[in-house]
Amino acid sequence: MIEIENVRKSFGTLEVLKGINLSIEKGEVLCLIGGSGSGKSTLLQCINGLQSIQGGNIIVDGTNVHARDTNLNTLRQKLGIVFQQYNAFPHLTALENVALAPRVVKKQSRRDALDLAREHLDYVGLGSKADMKPSGLSGGQQQRLAIARALAMKPAYMLFDEVTSALDPELVGEVLDTLRKLKESGMTMIVVTHDVAFARESGDRVAFFDQGVICELGPARQVINDPKEERTRQFLQRVLH
Numbered sequence: 001m002i003e004i005e006n007v008r009k010s011f012g013t014l015e016v017l018k019g020i021n022l023s024i025e026k027g028e029v030l031c032l033i034g035g036s037g038s039g040k041s042t043l044l045q046c047i048n049g050l051q052s053i054q055g056g057n058i059i060v061d062g063t064n065v066h067a068r069d070t071n072l073n074t075l076r077q078k079l080g081i082v083f084q085q086y087n088a089f090p091h092l093t094a095l096e097n098v099a100l101a102p103r104v105v106k107k108q109s110r111r112d113a114l115d116l117a118r119e120h121l122d123y124v125g126l127g128s129k130a131d132m133k134p135s136g137l138s139g140g141q142q143q144r145l146a147i148a149r150a151l152a153m154k155p156a157y158m159l160f161d162e163v164t165s166a167l168d169p170e171l172v173g174e175v176l177d178t179l180r181k182l183k184e185s186g187m188t189m190i191v192v193t194h195d196v197a198f199a200r201e202s203g204d205r206v207a208f209f210d211q212g213v214i215c216e217l218g219p220a221r222q223v224i225n226d227p228k229e230e231r232t233r234q235f236l237q238r239v240l241h
């Protein structure tokens with residue numbers, strides 16, 4: 001599990017996480033919603049050690065992410081992360097993109113890595129695109145490629161940051177379908193999203209971020225349909241209407 005205890009994070013004098021407490025259970029889908037600049041992306045980056053923290057602890061399966069002796073490369077194999085922008089290598093095919101990290105980081109043989117890559121491309125519905133370069137894929141397909149690349153490392157957790165917000169509306173569904181499929185497979189996920197309907201339907205719990213604090217945390221349907229906090233209510237009114 002992932003335990004986040006009183007985490008504080010500043011950029012210079014700007015404190016963007018002001019004491020975040022959260023724990024994510026195995027198999028849970030936790031959706032993070034909240035206004036621009038509230039600290040959602042920063043928290044994801046702190047969880048996989050891309051950002052330092054100034055206070056508190058983040059513990060992933062017993063490993064303190066920010067302890068001096070933590071091997072971040074080993075830790076990150078557990079934490080697949082997919083961002084809003086696509087980040088595939090343009091000169092490699094879809095298949096080679098997915099096989100790359102298992103070959104380089106996990107030292108898998110070329111044969112094994114390519115076989116597994118094919119399975120992961122099939123899983124995200126890109127089996128027929130294995131030999132295409134990323135530039136030949138649609139935005140939704142590129143995002144699914146990014147998911148396949150992350151899954152190829154067999155992570156225990158998947159972190160998603162606004163993976164559909166750069167997509168044309170008609171491509172959003174295919175990416176969300178992949179997230180739903182992952183949820184059904186039991187993957188533990190933290191999903192930062194502006195898609196409140198997705199959070200309500202597919203999230204187990206929702207955390208509403210507001211200016212560096214978690215203003216409200218609860219079962220997805222309750223937080224979205226019947227928020228307890230006035231600030232959550234106001235935010236949802238803005239995004240839903």
Ligand SMILES: Nc1ncnc2c1ncn2[C@@H]1O[C@H](COP(=O)(O)OP(=O)(O)OP(=O)(O)O)[C@@H](O)[C@H]1O
Pocket residue numbers: 011016034035036037038039040041042043
């Ligand atoms: N590398 C950085 N250096 C300085 N300030 C940063 C950096 N990254 C983020 N910030 C600031 O931290 C605050 C939180 O940013 P963050 O990206 O976590 O917000 P967010 O909730 O993900 O917003 P959005 O919904 O717009 O993606 C913002 O005020 C942002 O300007």
Ligand SMILES: [Mg+2]
Pocket residue numbers: 040041042161162
């Ligand atoms: Mg963000």
